[in-house]
Amino acid sequence: VRGARGAIAGIAAAVAVAWAAHGSGVGSRVFVVERAAGSLAVYDLDRRELLPGRIAGLGDLSHATMTFTPDLRSGFLATRGGEVTRIDLEKVEAAGEVLTSRNSIDNAISQDGRYLAVAEYAPGGVTILDARDLRVLKKHAATVERDGRTLESRATGIVDAPGNRFVCVLIEAAEIWLIDASKPDLPIERRIRTPEAMPYDAMITPDGRYYLVGHLESPRVSVLDLTRPEAGVRVVAFADPSFERGAPAKLPHMASWAVAGDHVFVPLVGEKRLAVLDRATLAFQRSLPVRGHPVYAVRSPTEREVWVSFSGEEDDAFVQIVDVESLAVTDTIRLGGRIYHMDFTPRGSHLLVTANRDNKLLLVNAITREIEDVEELASPSGIFGAWRAFRIGL
């Protein structure tokens, strides 16, 4: 072809097509938790089909999450039984396991890809592993001396943060930890008390700036600006001050909050509305009525829409779509019974949705709202695409 460069008229082509016969690559692997079976199904997003078989025998997959190394060789499954299971992304099989505690909750991979940190419930603390071989490098026990007595605490909400840090929060000790994974001994560089008691869930904003901590039965969150941790934590109320004053507030799962455009969207547990906060200040802006009790708000990568799922049999098959600019509900679509999890593909063209009661994984076109593929799965819940490797805090 190169020799003919000057002589072409129209198109001359020499195409090697041998590779096209093979399956698609690791970038298209999406792991879907089959909770009742304790297995992972693997969806090939490029081919739009399930890979044959399951990765089975993975233990208790309640609230299981997965993180991925930036080189996309490994996924790490955090289970409630205290195991970390390595999934080989190329071979699509379990390949390595370590028991870090009796009960763990979640994990995170450092931005340099070298370390895997696990938040532990029992014994409480943080375990840091070498992401290449799962060797345990460090254990930080969540044993805190306070008022002359020793407090055993659980750790939760662990995320990666800029500066090769890990951030987590201790539930009983009400303390945020910043762990510096850029230093060889992986020290806790800062411990910051939260003003409210019982922080039990946390998230980091997608820009890696704010660590938001939810407290049990409190309408307030503790906010740490990670660019100025020395300034300490401030407390922000997310309840509508003009609405249901005095009613007990329940904090939703922090992963259900969506940061999009100039706003933060907060599904309020047990209320048929979202709270809309100002993204810069986290001040309450307004309530946004929706059709049922919201569970998850998920932002599109374009930040133009937030998709909302619901609890309760009358509503849980529906998704409502909020336009971020106008703050109006622009669409209500029926997808399938008991929607458990929604995740956008990385450039925002589609959503993957699990309909748990209907035993289905759905591929939904984000523009046309059409269901373009349906796969049968047993009691599907969490959805984890390999591209999470490239997002802060996932």
Place this chain on the structure above:
Amino acid sequence: VRGARGAIAGIAAAVAVAWAAHGSGVGSRVFVVERAAGSLAVYDLDRRELLPGRIAGLGDLSHATMTFTPDLRSGFLATRGGEVTRIDLEKVEAAGEVLTSRNSIDNAISQDGRYLAVAEYAPGGVTILDARDLRVLKKHAATVERDGRTLESRATGIVDAPGNRFVCVLIEAAEIWLIDASKPDLPIERRIRTPEAMPYDAMITPDGRYYLVGHLESPRVSVLDLTRPEAGVRVVAFADPSFERGAPAKLPHMASWAVAGDHVFVPLVGEKRLAVLDRATLAFQRSLPVRGHPVYAVRSPTEREVWVSFSGEEDDAFVQIVDVESLAVTDTIRLGGRIYHMDFTPRGSHLLVTANRDNKLLLVNAITREIEDVEELASPSGIFGAWRAFRIGL
């Protein structure tokens, strides 16, 4: 290990470490153009080392760019000779080539991963290939009837956009094309004239909303809101109205613009300052003086900083760092002679930088500003990490 679950004291581990001996995976592959040699070097970001050898004999690599399929099996190199070369990301070798024209400028992959669109100079137009096997599926010739005569045009600035669209612009015909790759015949669904002549470069904002077109020797850009293409193009001036009034303006390469926080940062060619525009309206806000003639402004994934490179021997070894919140230059660091390209790693922890005169690829810690790795390369220029597969418009 599972049987011992109830009996552990501390840590029990059964770790399979066999995989750790292998090289790292496709997510860590970074392709660096060696322009003079017409070859690609491959940097393993995880291992922090060059892979052995080069992918050589690739032709004229001036302004060469690479895109990657979302499954991370393929990278496509667009060269000035009209060839598209497929790089197998697993085997790290050239594996497939097609000549789509005598002279092409850039390419894009549709959000569903199925199509590769190439913008052609000669003959002008857009070629759409099957991303799985490089078969040519469609040719849209940039031959436009206007005022009774036939106009041959070049096409440039091709990007992927939401709705499985491609967007490009015709230089001589001054026309933006929206191509609908969600339809089987891949039609041009909309042709929109630009009010100014000679559009010669374009970009899409990282949220996929605005298509910005630069015009030759004009201080104005044409802006198309892709959520409302029927509203047509508006023209926005980016020159400082109080500064060098009447001086001829040169438009910088549109890829040099950085969208971060509430602003757009525009390096002004031949002036020692950036223009700062409002992100929402693109209205001029202020000038930001810098140490030399700026070439590229690159935003951190955290959107908290913009890193700026310069032309001219006195300045081209330096980078200045602009704080997006305060709009102040907070750091000036010397990295190496004639900085050609800068790219952040996906979670923002590091930058990859080519110092062309010094024949070096540098890995710079974005927080500490320290150079953590240096590799020797011959006349390096463009840097393309596989994670570009997951970004809109790259």
